[in-house]
Amino acid sequence: MDAIVAVDLDWGIGYQNELLFRIKADLKRFKDMTQGQVVILGRKTLQTFPGGRPLPARVNLVVSRNPSLVIEGATVCHSRAEVLTAVALYPDKHVYVIGGSSIYREFLPDCQHVYVTRVQRHQQADTFFPDLDALPDWRCVRSEPVQEENGLLFNYLIYEQAHRS
Numbered sequence: 001m002d003a004i005v006a007v008d009l010d011w012g013i014g015y016q017n018e019l020l021f022r023i024k025a026d027l028k029r030f031k032d033m034t035q036g037q038v039v040i041l042g043r044k045t046l047q048t049f050p051g052g053r054p055l056p057a058r059v060n061l062v063v064s065r066n067p068s069l070v071i072e073g074a075t076v077c078h079s080r081a082e083v084l085t086a087v088a089l090y091p092d093k094h095v096y097v098i099g100g101s102s103i104y105r106e107f108l109p110d111c112q113h114v115y116v117t118r119v120q121r122h123q124q125a126d127t128f129f130p131d132l133d134a135l136p137d138w139r140c141v142r143s144e145p146v147q148e149e150n151g152l153l154f155n156y157l158i159y160e161q162a163h164r165s
């Protein structure tokens with residue numbers, strides 16, 4: 001399993017349950033990578049999607065402690081163990097952890113790679129991804145050239161977890 005995240009220079013990922021940035025090229029890349037695959041997301045991140053609906057053309061595993069939550073077009077999982085059981089049903093699909101903060105932290109040990117979009121800004125944030133540069137098990141194995149969209153500079157990085165490579 002891998003994670004995909006867009007961060008600012010301080011590893012901020014969200015503010016008031018919204019994304020910090022909307023970069024069309026990055027959203028398209030996210031769609032291209034995850035389409036047809038399995039995505040794992042927290043219940044709060046689901047709320048940030050259009051209409052609060054799961055992502056189309058993907059297996060959505062939504063994590064919530066609410067035992068009575070039912071979401072059309074998604075499987076609700078109530079624990080990390082339930083997520084891992086559900087993931088095992090899709091051995092031919094790639095599995096992406098897509099946030100938010102609590103879900104990234106919970107599943108980071110299970111991830112082999114993290115696909116990071118790093119936006120060259122210090123943005124106000126209240127939710128963060130773990131600083132992979134400060135974690136001894138993680139190293140950056142690829143850094144693509146900086147791009148620009150509507151004045152925002154960003155680049156794509158890939159981090160790899162040592163004992164999972």
Ligand SMILES: NC(=O)c1ccc[n+]([C@@H]2O[C@H](COP(=O)([O-])OP(=O)(O)OC[C@H]3O[C@@H](n4cnc5c(N)ncnc54)[C@H](OP(=O)(O)O)[C@@H]3O)[C@@H](O)[C@H]2O)c1
Nearest residue numbers: 005006013014017018019042044045064065099100101102
């Ligand atoms: N920049 C990015 O790439 C990116 C990507 C995704 C999200 N985000 C941002 O991240 C923020 C949301 O992150 P967040 O950490 O506040 O929320 P979150 O991780 O999306 O969802 C948190 C919810 O997940 C459920 N949950 C978490 N751990 C669980 C467990 N072990 N067992 C069962 N349920 C569990 C709980 O749902 P219940 O309350 O229903 O029990 C909890 O309230 C937003 O600002 C969003 O825009 C950014």
